[in-house]
Amino acid sequence: xxxxxxxxxxxxxxxxxxxxxxxxxxxxxxxxxxxxxxxxxxxxxxxxxxxxxxxxxxxxxxxxxxxxxxxxxxxxxxxxxxxxxxxxxxxxxxxxxxxxxxxxxxxxxxxxxxxxxxxxxxxxxxxxxxxxxxxxxxxxxxxxxxxxxxxxxxxxxxxxxxxxxxxxxxxxxxxxxxxxxxxxxxxxxxxxxxxxxxxxxxxxxxxxxxxxxxxxxxxxxxxxxxxxxxxxxxxxxxxxxxxxxxxxxxxxxxxxxxxxxxxxxxxxxxxxxxxxxxxxxxxxxxxxxxxxxxxxxxxxxxxxxxxxx
Amino acid sequence: xxxxxxxxxxxxxxxxxxxxxxxxxxxxxxxxxxxxxxxxxxxxxxxxxxxxxxxxxxxxxxxxxxxxxxxxxxxxxxxxxxxxxxxxxxxxxxxxxxxxxxxxxxxxxxxxxxxxxxxxxxxxxxxxxxxxxxxxxxxxxxxxxxxxxxxxxxxxxxxxxxxxxxxxxxxxxxxxxxxxxxxxxxxxxxxxxxxxxxxxxxxxxxxxxxxxxxxxxxxxxxxxxxxxxxxxxxxxxxxxxxxxxxxxxxxxxxxxxxxxxxxxxxxxxxxxxxxxxxxxxxxxxxxxxxxxxxxxxxxxxxxxxxxxxxxxxxxxxxxxxxxxxxxxxxxxxxxxxxxxxxxxxxxxxxxxxxxxxxxxxxxxxxxxxxxxxxxxxxxxxxxxxxxxxxxxxxxxxxxxxxxxxxxxxxxxxxxxxxxxxxxxxxxxxxxxxxxxxxxxxxxxxxx
Numbered sequence: 001x002x003x004x005x006x007x008x009x010x011x012x013x014x015x016x017x018x019x020x021x022x023x024x025x026x027x028x029x030x031x032x033x034x035x036x037x038x039x040x041x042x043x044x045x046x047x048x049x050x051x052x053x054x055x056x057x058x059x060x061x062x063x064x065x066x067x068x069x070x071x072x073x074x075x076x077x078x079x080x081x082x083x084x085x086x087x088x089x090x091x092x093x094x095x096x097x098x099x100x101x102x103x104x105x106x107x108x109x110x111x112x113x114x115x116x117x118x119x120x121x122x123x124x125x126x127x128x129x130x131x132x133x134x135x136x137x138x139x140x141x142x143x144x145x146x147x148x149x150x151x152x153x154x155x156x157x158x159x160x161x162x163x164x165x166x167x168x169x170x171x172x173x174x175x176x177x178x179x180x181x182x183x184x185x186x187x188x189x190x191x192x193x194x195x196x197x198x199x200x201x202x203x204x205x206x207x208x209x210x211x212x213x214x215x216x217x218x219x220x221x222x223x224x225x226x227x228x229x230x231x232x233x234x235x236x237x238x239x240x241x242x243x244x245x246x247x248x249x250x251x252x253x254x255x256x257x258x259x260x261x262x263x264x265x266x267x268x269x270x271x272x273x274x275x276x277x278x279x280x281x282x283x284x285x286x287x288x289x290x291x292x293x294x295x296x297x298x299x300x301x302x303x304x305x306x307x308x309x
Numbered sequence: 310x311x312x313x314x315x316x317x318x319x320x321x322x323x324x325x326x327x328x329x330x331x332x333x334x335x336x337x338x339x340x341x342x343x344x345x346x347x348x349x350x351x352x353x354x355x356x357x358x359x360x361x362x363x364x365x366x367x368x369x370x371x372x373x374x375x376x377x378x379x380x381x382x383x384x385x386x387x388x389x390x391x392x393x394x395x396x397x398x399x400x401x402x403x404x405x406x407x408x409x410x411x412x413x414x415x416x417x418x419x420x421x422x423x424x425x426x427x428x429x430x431x432x433x434x435x436x437x438x439x440x441x442x443x444x445x446x447x448x449x450x451x452x453x454x455x456x457x458x459x460x461x462x463x464x465x466x467x468x469x470x471x472x473x474x475x476x477x478x479x480x481x482x483x484x485x486x487x488x489x490x491x492x493x494x495x496x497x498x499x500x501x502x503x504x505x506x507x508x509x510x511x512x513x514x515x516x517x518x519x520x521x522x523x524x525x526x527x528x529x530x531x532x533x534x535x536x537x538x539x540x541x542x543x544x545x546x547x548x549x550x551x552x553x554x555x556x557x558x559x560x561x562x563x564x565x566x567x568x569x570x571x572x573x574x575x576x577x578x579x580x581x582x583x584x585x586x587x588x589x590x591x592x593x594x595x596x597x598x599x600x601x602x603x604x605x606x607x608x609x610x611x612x613x614x615x616x617x618x619x620x621x622x623x624x625x626x627x628x629x630x631x632x633x634x635x636x637x638x639x640x641x642x643x644x645x646x647x648x649x650x651x652x653x654x655x656x657x658x659x660x661x662x663x664x665x666x667x668x669x670x671x672x673x674x675x676x677x678x679x680x681x682x683x684x685x686x687x688x689x690x691x692x693x694x695x696x697x698x699x700x701x702x703x704x705x706x707x708x709x710x711x712x713x714x715x716x717x718x719x720x721x722x723x724x725x726x727x728x729x730x731x732x733x734x735x736x737x738x739x740x741x742x743x744x745x746x747x748x749x750x751x752x753x754x755x756x
Contacts, residue, residue, distance in 0.1 A: 115694070115695045116367065117693070120689075120692065120693065121692075121693070122689055122690055122692050123690075123692065124690075137689065146538065146539065149445060149446070149537075150446050150447060150448070150537065150538075151443065151446055152438055152442060152443060152446040152448035152449050152452075153434075153437040153438060153440075153441040153442065153443065154441045154443050155437075155441075170434070170437055170441060171430075171431065171434075172429050172430070172431050172432075172434045172435065172437050172438065173360070173429050173430020173431040173432075173434075174428070174429055174430070174448060175370045175371060175430065176446070176447075176448055176534070178367070178370045179370060179371060179534075179535075179538050179540070179684065180537070180538045180539075182538075182539045182540070182687075182688045183688070183689060184367075184368070184687045184688070184689050184691075186367075187367045188360070188366075188367055188370060188430065189359070189430070190359055190360045190361035190363075190365070190366065191358055191359040191360075191361035192358075192359060213431075214359045214430075214431075215359055215360065215429075215430030215431040216430060216431060217430075276688065279539050
């Protein structure tokens with residue numbers, strides 16, 4: 001059991017990057033077989049990968065080719081989602097100290113309007129005598145998304161991999177989704193977004209949510225453009241404290257880039273929960289309670305004051 | 310028979326014939342048009358710069374446009390109340406009020422559709438509603454029922470007009486040539502034959518029956534725009550009935566206001582009588598009590614429990630930021646009109662008119678209180694947002710557009726009053742005729 005766990009972990013560490021390459025191979029023809037590319041000299045350093053049959057295979061590092069930049073998927077393809085995946089996020093509240101690097105990275109990569117945020121970090125205190133804690137929120141990518149239910153034009157939609165996205169080329173700006181979302185996830189482009197012209201000129205991609213457009217709604221998208229390349233969402237990789245874990249429910253693994261866990265064990269061991277469970281929205285984001293914290297709550301207050309000035 | 314009206318009948322026609330605007334009327338129209346122009350300019354700015362010209366932000370993402378929309382939908386319900394419900398119940402005294410209420414209904418539903426487009430962030434994509442419309446969204450239900458209601462309302466205005474247009478066309482010299490052309494275009498086919506009358510009667514009956522469920526739908530669906538969300542203040546099973554009762558109240562109130570203004574402007578004292586104010590006054594009392602009852606349910610039952618999420622919202626209404634407006638809407642929109650109209654002296658035209666205005670103004674602010682305070686009390690705290698995200702006070706552009714939509718609605722009603730008889734002529738003649746026969750019979754019995 002332990003053995004299997006550790007190999008899985010290793011796989012995820014290295015494998016996420018190469019997943020795109022592996023996915024391209026058929027099971028009958030082994031592309032990694034010596035001789036397939038005769039001019040490559042083996043380095044002797046082996047890398048563990050998951051074959052399409054689900055077996056762990058060892059491949060010499062030299063035979064791994066970097067995956068070329070995939071062209072962005074078409075918007076109709078982006079509506080379908082990635083086959084066989086069910087993305088999930090775990091946010092460990094015991095690791096968050098309100099650094100907001102997640103927010104910074106997200107805003108930067110998505111060209112979010114200044115003053116608005118897709119990732120938010122709330123100072124929470126549930127009752128007078130309970131402990132305060134920092135709670136980052138992303139879009140919950142609910143399995144019963146209230147926003148998708150109310151959208152009159154199918155501009156926001158749920159994909160088969162669990163991600164909820166927005167087609168800014170279709171959104172009519174009625175803002176019903178914003179009223180429907182109990183997590184206050186969604187922001188609106190009240191004016192033409194303040195972004196460089198070359199980015200504004202790009203065709204809109206549902207998977208990168210760039211460029212944002214005047215009169216449409218924007219929100220956290222779980223970075224499916226990154227996931228498609230086998231990389232982690234920006235907030236996950238930006239957090240120096242490893243607060244965010246991202247992964248696939250079907251593989252039952254989540255990683256923050258340095259630590260990888262079996263999702264079900266992590267939730268069981270640390271008593272994970274979801275926000276506003278009583279509403280029946282079934283979020284894809286899980287929280288681990290702020291116990292045995294890495295930082296005292298107060299250490300996060302520095303960023304609050306810095307922010308206000 | 311054709312042109313042979315008795316003396317009193319001629320007087321009826323003369324009294325009820327559409328009149329040219331007098332000086333006050335012209336000033337009124339110019340004033341309304343100016344307000345509309347300012348609104349148009351503000352809307353141009355909104356189109357150019359985006360909704361950023363409004364005070365709406367990510368939390369208060371709906372503001373006075375949406376409350377104005379709810380207000381218009383509410384007012385438009387009066388068409389179904391007075392025309393359909395009273396017609397089916399054979400309430401004969403309501404005949405002189407049917408056309409006014411139908412005009413109000415058509416104008417209000419028209420501006421409800423306009424203001425909802427104004428609220429859209431990308432109005433140029435309006436057609437997406439038809440290209441990609443999804444039946445599961447309450448907005449699509451609203452699009453369907455509002456357009457249905459609009460069509461039925463127009464027909465309910467149009468069919469009873471046909472006999473009147475025949476009368477109007479008999480006095481061609483009184484109308485300009487353009488009006489004559491217009492009348493001929495919409496009504497020259499009406500000869501008043503038995504068959505036509507039968508068809509019209511049947512059609513009106515069918516429309517009166519169908520408009521009632523559709524009217525209930527438009528306001529129920531409009532309430533569901535809110536009630537289908539989780540937010541405190543909206544998450545209520547009471548909302549459909551609450552909205553409908555409020556809609557009937559503001560509709561009846563607006564009819565009293567229109568009755569008073571038109572009666573004075575066009576000297577219709579013999580047609581819109583004190584008796585009408587008396588009866589409409591009683592109806593408003595009943596409707597205001599009903600609405601008050603729903604308000605008690607809406608606010609006091611959650612307040613008894615004070616769930617955490619409701620607490621901030623309700624405290625804000627009862628004693629916080631929105632308290633002055635909240636108590637104003639309850640007092641002026643419901644309690645004071647009840648206190649005025651419950652007394653016979655309060656149901657005279659002028660006090661009834663004042664009570665009607667109170668109802669309408671109270672109702673407008675009530676709609677605002679339904680929409681915005683809820684949005685300013687989200688489940689997760691407002692945090693790390695610019696200061697102007699935490700509050701909502703409409704900008705001049707929003708005020709101008711909202712007021713312009715109200716002015717536009719009044720302008721449409723004014724123009725309809727200029728073109729068409731405010732009190733149905735033919736129906737008044739028929740009733741007059743019936744009454745004459747009745748009195749004659751009574752005389753004979755007395756002899």
